[in-house]
Amino acid sequence: MSINKDQKLTFFLPDFEGELRIPFISEGVSAGFPSPAADFMEMSIDLNKQLSENPLATFYIKVKGNSMIDAGINDKDVLVVDRSLEPQNNKIAICFIDGEFTVKRIQVKKDCLFLMPENPNYAPIKVTEENQLIIWGIVTYVIKKL
Known part of the structure; x- marks a missing residue:
């Protein structure tokens, strides 16, 4: 075959030993009408942990x-x-x-x-x-x- x-x-x-914290906007981004800048909130995310x-x-x-x-x-x-x-x-x-x-x-x-x-x-x-x-x-x- x-x-x-x-x-x-x-x-x-x-790699779960080290952390790579990337800036993350948890409120999401609008795919329709733009959202006001006041909604901007930055945190961080570790994609290894988020995706696993x-x-x-x-x-x-x-x-x-x-x-x-x-x-x-x-x-x-x-x-x-x-x-x-x-x-x-x-x-x-x-x-x-x-x-x-x-x-x-x-x-x-x-x-x-x-x-x-x-x-x-x-x-x-x-x-x-x-x-x-x-x-x-x-x-x-x-x-x-x-």
């Missing part, structure tokens, strides 16, 4: 490839992955299939499991008894450069 060869992942561990509910099971993974672009996951995006979450239908997961990592949406059908790309240029991967599959973790956030 051929996995999407252009889909490569690079793994990183979050389970620090010991959280990893950052850099994506290489375009098989998930219709899910908003593009080449060079960084995924936050939680290994403690249970795989479920329609969740986006980091999968280890036949010795290769890939990111795909889990689709459970009657008596069948598919790893679904989110790009029409890629074919779904039907998981059979001949495949060795490990659902390595569930994607919880996508970090991207605009």
Whole structure:
């Protein structure tokens, strides 16, 4: 079986030892009418802690490839992955299939499991008894450069 060869992942561990406190405006920014400057309130945030509910099971993974672009996951995006979450239908997961990592949406059908790309240029991967599959973790956030 051929996995999407252009889909490569690079793994990183979050650094929970040190703190990197970044200025954070907790009130949010208006996507409609501008809000008055008096609403401006600055605090700080540590993204390692904010993006991780389970620090010991959280990893950052850099994506290489375009098989998930219709899910908003593009080449060079960084995924936050939680290994403690249970795989479920329609969740986006980091999968280890036949010795290769890939990111795909889990689709459970009657008596069948598919790893679904989110790009029409890629074919779904039907998981059979001949495949060795490990659902390595569930994607919880996508970090991207605009």
